[in-house]
Amino acid sequence: QVHLQESGPGLVKPSETLSLTCSVSGASVRSYYWSWIRQPPGEGLEWIGFIYYNGPSNYNPSLKGRVTISVDMSKNQVSLELRSVTAADTAVFYCARHGAAGIVATTDHYYGMDVWGQGTAVTV
């Protein structure tokens, strides 16, 4: 069973860089696309960006220039960096896999986000 666990500091100061890690178990980070999504308190979901292990990535145009998503294959982790944060970046951050049950590996991110972590709350 695939399990995702987000981790990182719960408090970040304005203008600093928010860094989060998504630890993946039950699957290889080489096998799927991975997204980060955030949800401000009491608000809706916002897609931040995604990545595939060998490079293809894309980001929300509204965040481009401030965000970087990367993969650490040795640790089977996906990371998020969001620079120059402000109070508007306060949110619960989720990582998610693009895939489907029974699909052991795929480059088709259009399966959608079928496995999510529990989320980690970050306050700026």
Added chain:
Amino acid sequence: SYELTQPPSASVSPGQTATITCSGETLTNRHFYWYQQKPGQAPVLVIYKGSERPAGISERFSGSSSGTTFTLTISGVQTEDEADYYCQSADSGGTWVFGGGTKLTVL
């Protein structure tokens, strides 16, 4: 930028059918998804690629599209279906966007 518009709220009685709509400027060359989110929990994918149901999702959930609107239909609504529902779309360039969400109340 591409935007998806959902009604903020919807209500339905148990056993009835709920329909939640999501409108975009165009549906051409895009894929569509629906997620269910209950309070304090992560979202759950209930429909992908417009009308496909992930393993373990009840047959009561179905997706369809017409014109510039795609729709989530929940038949035989149960109290456990009360949740926020988010539509999502992806374009051919790999840019994803969520709708604002619809709070479904089961009266």
